[in-house]
Amino acid sequence: TFDDGPSATTESVLDTLKAEGVPATFFVMAADNNEEYLPLLERTVQEGHLIALHTCSHDYKSIYKSSDAYWDDLQKLREKLLPYVPADHEIKWLRFPGGSSNTVSAHSYVGLMSLLTRAVQDAGFQYFDWNVDSNDAGGAKKAQTVFNNVTAGVSQNRVSVVLQHDIHDFSVDAVEDIIVWGLNNGYSFERLTENSPGVHHGVQN
Numbered sequence: 001t002f003d004d005g006p007s008a009t010t011e012s013v014l015d016t017l018k019a020e021g022v023p024a025t026f027f028v029m030a031a032d033n034n035e036e037y038l039p040l041l042e043r044t045v046q047e048g049h050l051i052a053l054h055t056c057s058h059d060y061k062s063i064y065k066s067s068d069a070y071w072d073d074l075q076k077l078r079e080k081l082l083p084y085v086p087a088d089h090e091i092k093w094l095r096f097p098g099g100s101s102n103t104v105s106a107h108s109y110v111g112l113m114s115l116l117t118r119a120v121q122d123a124g125f126q127y128f129d130w131n132v133d134s135n136d137a138g139g140a141k142k143a144q145t146v147f148n149n150v151t152a153g154v155s156q157n158r159v160s161v162v163l164q165h166d167i168h169d170f171s172v173d174a175v176e177d178i179i180v181w182g183l184n185n186g187y188s189f190e191r192l193t194e195n196s197p198g199v200h201h202g203v204q205n
């Protein structure tokens with residue numbers, strides 16, 4: 001799974017996925033700094049990947065101010081995606097910014113994630129966290145580190161939901177090696193489906 005795109009590096013990851021014949025899931029955003037890349041979503045869908053919701057602004061302070069603020073942001077994102085995602089590509093999957101275990105929301109609204117994790121499911125969405133973090137939004141700054149984190153994190157005993165961000169060149173540069181390693185070690189790659197485990201983090205707020 002790739003978060004925070006589409007961006008200037010999304011085409012590169014799409015090229016790699018296409019060359020390897022591997023589908024992925026993209027939890028997208030649509031803020032001022034990436035809106036120009038939204039047309040890439042058409043290609044993303046055409047090539048068999050899943051578009052899922054992340055956030056419009058990715059501004060924690062405004063998104064997690066209240067339940068209404070969260071829904072406003074999500075609705076804004078859905079509207080911005082409409083021109084680029086075919087109507088039959090159902091978008092009912094989402095990933096909370098910072099994951100469902102985030103505690104940034106506690107600064108403005110105690111109990112907000114408990115409320116939202118229930119509310120999104122009541123509204124017919126499924127939310128996905130992850131169980132393998134490439135750490136490309138944290139300490140990893142090189143493709144080799146991303147590769148090491150992902151290959152050390154996956155397990156043959158469960159479905160691995162890998163978190164990467166298609167906004168970092170070094171992370172996207174690791175994708176091909178990760179796929180080759182995975183295929184050589186008995187793994188297969190799938191986009192998320194209704195039957196995928198949600199891999200929910202423990203809600204902490």
Ligand code: ZN
Nearest residue numbers: 003004097098
């Ligand atoms: Zn994000």
